[in-house]
Amino acid sequence: MKNKIIFWFGVMTLTALPALNCAAQEGPGPDSEEVGMDEPAPGQPALGPGMRGSMGPRAGMAARRGMGGPGFLTEEETLAVIKKYDPAFARKAEDLKTIAPARYKMLLRMSGNMFAMAKLDQDENMEKDAVRALALEFDSKELSLKYDKAADADKKGIKESLRADLSELFDIKTRGQELRLKHMEKEMAKIRKNLQSRKANKAKIVDQRLDQLTGEGSGW
Numbered sequence: 001m002k003n004k005i006i007f008w009f010g011v012m013t014l015t016a017l018p019a020l021n022c023a024a025q026e027g028p029g030p031d032s033e034e035v036g037m038d039e040p041a042p043g044q045p046a047l048g049p050g051m052r053g054s055m056g057p058r059a060g061m062a063a064r065r066g067m068g069g070p071g072f073l074t075e076e077e078t079l080a081v082i083k084k085y086d087p088a089f090a091r092k093a094e095d096l097k098t099i100a101p102a103r104y105k106m107l108l109r110m111s112g113n114m115f116a117m118a119k120l121d122q123d124e125n126m127e128k129d130a131v132r133a134l135a136l137e138f139d140s141k142e143l144s145l146k147y148d149k150a151a152d153a154d155k156k157g158i159k160e161s162l163r164a165d166l167s168e169l170f171d172i173k174t175r176g177q178e179l180r181l182k183h184m185e186k187e188m189a190k191i192r193k194n195l196q197s198r199k200a201n202k203a204k205i206v207d208q209r210l211d212q213l214t215g216e217g218s219g220w
Helices: 002-014 022-026 052-065 075-085 087-099 101-120 124-149 152-200 202-214
Strands: none
Touching: 075 087, 075 101, 075 124, 087 101, 087 124, 101 124, 124 152, 152 202
């Protein structure tokens, strides 16, 4: 369950990336190009610098090492997962390697981390949802650019396609938020049960601590 929560944080943040495909319109950028990662997804708190804090220590270590660390997927393995569920999006992702290398590396690294978590949980649905969310976000940015340049007669059809993509993306993100809420409710139930137990056993707990501090408790 914990892996799934971390995974969905990753999905939501990755789909909040600036328009990766806009690089195709702008031309290639320098390899040292900064990629903004702090934009929160809808309904999510703003993140700290980068993605590392939100994806747990394993993802942070992988981000420092680059792709291919223990437990994480290589670039080739990550592209293979994307191709498995969406060959068309995989081709677009590969185009970024030449057009916008920095964005390509960021997309592949963070996707690889998430896919590895799905692999650990042996959950293909997690992989599929992650790929679909990324593809929908990419396509919605493309449609937005297309809408701006389209003739008035074509704008209605483009807008309807964009609406359909955003509706599906909303559903995917909502599943992640529901999973997070379910996890939080489960944790709250555990805390509440533990608190009730402590209250019921106050005298015993205080006596045990008193014995420890005074050295009067019985040994083994």
